[in-house]
Amino acid sequence: MKRLVIKIGSNILADEKEGLDTKRISSIASDISEIQNMGYEVVLVSSGAIAAGMRKLGLKEKPKDIKLKQATAAVGQSSLMWAYEKSFGDYGKKVAQVLLTRDDFSDRKRYINSKNTLLTLLSYGIIPIINENDTVATDEIRFGDNDHLASLVVGLIDAERLIILSDVDGLFSSDPKKGKAALIKTVDEITPEIETIAGGAGSVVGTGGMYSKILAAKRAVNNGITVNIINGKKSGLLISLLKGNLEGTEFKPKKEKLSSRKGWIVYGSRAKGSLHIDAGAVKALVHGGKSLLPSGVVSVTGIFEIGDAVYCIDSDGKRIAKGITNYSSSEIEKIKSKKTSEIEKILGYRYSDEVIHRDNLVVL
Numbered sequence: 001m002k003r004l005v006i007k008i009g010s011n012i013l014a015d016e017k018e019g020l021d022t023k024r025i026s027s028i029a030s031d032i033s034e035i036q037n038m039g040y041e042v043v044l045v046s047s048g049a050i051a052a053g054m055r056k057l058g059l060k061e062k063p064k065d066i067k068l069k070q071a072t073a074a075v076g077q078s079s080l081m082w083a084y085e086k087s088f089g090d091y092g093k094k095v096a097q098v099l100l101t102r103d104d105f106s107d108r109k110r111y112i113n114s115k116n117t118l119l120t121l122l123s124y125g126i127i128p129i130i131n132e133n134d135t136v137a138t139d140e141i142r143f144g145d146n147d148h149l150a151s152l153v154v155g156l157i158d159a160e161r162l163i164i165l166s167d168v169d170g171l172f173s174s175d176p177k178k179g180k181a182a183l184i185k186t187v188d189e190i191t192p193e194i195e196t197i198a199g200g201a202g203s204v205v206g207t208g209g210m211y212s213k214i215l216a217a218k219r220a221v222n223n224g225i226t227v228n229i230i231n232g233k234k235s236g237l238l239i240s241l242l243k244g245n246l247e248g249t250e251f252k253p254k255k256e257k258l259s260s261r262k263g264w265i266v267y268g269s270r271a272k273g274s275l276h277i278d279a280g281a282v283k284a285l286v287h288g289g290k291s292l293l294p295s296g297v298v299s300v301t302g303i304f305e306i307g308d309a310v311y312c313i314d315s316d317g318k319r320i321a322k323g324i325t326n327y328s329s330s331e332i333e334k335i336k337s338k339k340t341s342e343i344e345k346i347l348g349y350r351y352s353d354e355v356i357h358r359d360n361l362v363v364l
Contacts, residue, residue: 003043003159004035004242005154005159005163006043007149007162007165007167009165009223010167012024012165012166012233013051013080013168014048020083026221026231027084027279028087028104030091030235031235032093033091033093035242036240038092038239038242040242042127043128043159044130045131045150046128046146047096047146049076049080050062050076052076052077053071053079058300072256074323077099077131084129087177090338093125095126098117098129098131098135099131100114100337101133106268106269108269122157130149132146134147148212148215149213150216151215154223155258156262156269161225162216162220163227163228163229163230164216164217164229165238169183170229170231170247170248171197171210171229173197178198178223183248183249185250188252190217192212198211198213213229215317223258223263224253225327226252227250228249228251230247230249232260250267261317264299265322266322266362271301271310271322272305274301274310274312275325275332275355276300276301276313279314281293281295281297282314284296285319285321290358293353293354294336294337294339297335297355298337300336304325304328304329306327306330308325309324310323310325312356318363320363321361327351331347335347
């Protein structure tokens with residue numbers, strides 16, 4: 001079964017003055033229903049709750065206060081789901097609401113539980129509609145935008161493609177609103193130049209502009225997933241794309257796909273600290289596929305426990321790897337720059353020869 005994640009932004013579904021665009025939602029439901037009939041499993045990551053709530057509460061601009069934002073999302077989420085349920089129901093399809101926070105990805109058990117729930121829904125032919133749980137999210141547990149959330153969901157359910165519905169036709173060589181600009185149809189590698197082209201702020205309704213979409217695409221392609229950015233306001237493009245036509249901008253995936261666990265380490269887990277490592281350790285990790293030993297650790301930043309994710313940083317301050325540590329920050333402070341054979345003598349015990357085993361480490 002082919003599996004897709006489709007991300008729909010606030011600009012496609014809602015207007016800060018008019019609220020939800022039920023005609024557009026119905027059109028999207030029609031296209032996605034046909035896609036499901038073509039044999040695809042589809043998961044939606046949908047914004048729009050806050051925009052819908054703004055209309056209901058008579059707010060003129062997106063709330064900045066976290067409590068008002070949460071309340072606005074709570075008011076709008078029911079309207080958003082009702083619109084989806086009605087629209088998909090017209091085509092004989094069932095939907096389910098799934099609200100996630102960042103902690104659902106950073107905690108390994110919650111990550112697996114979320115995955116199992118989504119796969120069970122898909123096995124029953126149900127279309128899960130995921131949104132960030134804005135009603136309880138605080139700045140510390142926010143994704144920042146649903147582009148980021150969608151890029152995590154793709155890895156969570158082992159999808160083969162991420163399709164981002166935008167309010168423009170794709171990635172352009174420059175801002176199309178400011179003059180002539182050429183549509184970039186394919187991107188083989190997301191370079192710093194591509195990121196620069198995509199720079200810019202988001203809209204009144206949404207939180208993410210093109211730059212956030214490029215960052216989401218970068219996470220997904222690094223995980224071996226194809227990404228497409230297409231115009232969500234034009235009916236039929238989704239179906240055309242999945243029938244093999246090139247629509248919008250396509251980002252080519254990297255050949256090597258990370259395992260589910262390593263994908264979680266890189267994109268799901270939240271780093272609690274950093275290990276600054278020497279040149280020999282950098283070479284061992286990057287070119288030798290080796291584990292990180294205490295002898296390669298120069299210094300420790302942050303406070304973390306066994307099993308937490310940490311970054312490995314070189315002498316230039318660059319993050320070169322991320323992994324799950326076998327020792328706490330206080331323990332590593334004591335054994336840094338020491339030989340493996342000295343661990344037990346220093347600590348009085350030894351959990352492992354490695355600070356981070358290569359099976360729990362991903363080079364960035």
